[in-house]
Amino acid sequence: MAVNILIVDDSKVMRSMIQKSMQMSGLHIGEVHHAANGQEGLEALNRHWIDLVITDINMPVMTGEEMIGQMHERTDLRAIPTIVISTEGSLTRIERLQRMGLRFVHKPFSPETIRDTVRDVLGNEVFHEPGA
Amino acid sequence: MNQALRHKLIEVTGDTLEKLAFIFAFPAETPPAMDSQRSETVRVNFTGPVCGGVELSLPAGALPELALNMLGAEEGESFDTEQQHDALKELANVICGNLLPTLAGDAAEFSLCPPLMVSGDSALIEPKEGNPTESTSEATGYLMLEAGACRVRLTWDPPASRGPEGLPAGGGHLECRGKCHDQGAGGR
Numbered sequence A: 001m002a003v004n005i006l007i008v009d010d011s012k013v014m015r016s017m018i019q020k021s022m023q024m025s026g027l028h029i030g031e032v033h034h035a036a037n038g039q040e041g042l043e044a045l046n047r048h049w050i051d052l053v054i055t056d057i058n059m060p061v062m063t064g065e066e067m068i069g070q071m072h073e074r075t076d077l078r079a080i081p082t083i084v085i086s087t088e089g090s091l092t093r094i095e096r097l098q099r100m101g102l103r104f105v106h107k108p109f110s111p112e113t114i115r116d117t118v119r120d121v122l123g124n125e126v127f128h129e130p131g132a
Numbered sequence B: 001m002n003q004a005l006r007h008k009l010i011e012v013t014g015d016t017l018e019k020l021a022f023i024f025a026f027p028a029e030t031p032p033a034m035d036s037q038r039s040e041t042v043r044v045n046f047t048g049p050v051c052g053g054v055e056l057s058l059p060a061g062a063l064p065e066l067a068l069n070m071l072g073a074e075e076g077e078s079f080d081t082e083q084q085h086d087a088l089k090e091l092a093n094v095i096c097g098n099l100l101p102t103l104a105g106d107a108a109e110f111s112l113c114p115p116l117m118v119s120g121d122s123a124l125i126e127p128k129e130g131n132p133t134e135s136t137s138e139a140t141g142y143l144m145l146e147a148g149a150c151r152v153r154l155t156w157d158p159p160a161s162r163g164p165e166g167l168p169a170g171g172g173h174l175e176c177r178g179k180c181h182d183q184g185a186g187g188r
Helices: A012-024 A038-047 A064-072 A091-099 A111-122 B003-021 B060-071 B081-104
Strands: A003-008 A029-035 A052-055 A082-086 A103-106 B039-047 B052-059 B116-118 B138-145 B148-156
Touching (some): A003 A012, A003 A038, A012 A029, A012 A111, A012 B060, A012 B081, A029 A038, A038 A052, A038 A064, A052 A064, A052 A111, A064 A082, A064 A091, A082 A111, A091 A103, A103 A111, B003 B060, B003 B081, B003 B148, B039 B081, B052 B060, B052 B081, B060 B081, B060 B148, B081 B116, B081 B148
Parallel strands (some): A003 A029, A003 A052, A052 A082, A082 A103
Antiparallel strands (some): B039 B052, B039 B116, B138 B148
């Protein structure tokens, strides 16, 4: 099964870094969509079939937290596995997101951290090599 | 004296440069000369329990390597000035986010504004002469890269009460929440 991914971050550089980390991880990747803020993220979710959302928190127009809140209000979006990748240092905010069932990866991250977190969320079967 | 904060600035900047851009940097014992003509500076403002900003200056010669390492070039690929500035902005953004718990504790919630390139002479105004790291509202750290000197400066509005070593006490005693009004952009 190839995984369609939505990467939401206002930094184009960071979106590229995340995508390259995913490509290095051995994940079966289908389509990759980019969005620069939560609003664009929701628009992409409306237009495309997405299996995994990776999002930053602090973004202009609409934050990642607001986007996740709107996803959780919709039955067709709330079950999409979501990983937050952010510099966020507030335990209060991180715990609030984790209570919503989200995984959190702290920036700066290593490709291994991304791989391990995706594996935890989606399972081994979406990777080229077992245990990759 | 904000010695602890200065050390934290250096530690976070060095760690982020290494992990995000595979660039190694070493703490400078004394403030090196900074050349505004040969440096690139980016500023990230933040709002929350404490308001302020982080300013990062890197030698211009380090930016091609920074972009190359962060973006991962294909063979023969190079990155233009805008891409190099984007890489510098993201570096500053990560440094700022990792510094904020030091200012107000790890329970405090901040909003980061979009990073902005700072140009002109204002980019490298040196801290107060003879007292470069002891201001109650400013701390500056220096690192040495292969391409030259790097400076990271944290400024913040002095809060009403302070914790040990002159740092703002933990918790939200000074709320300055809001959008990044002086930048005309939403919270980052």
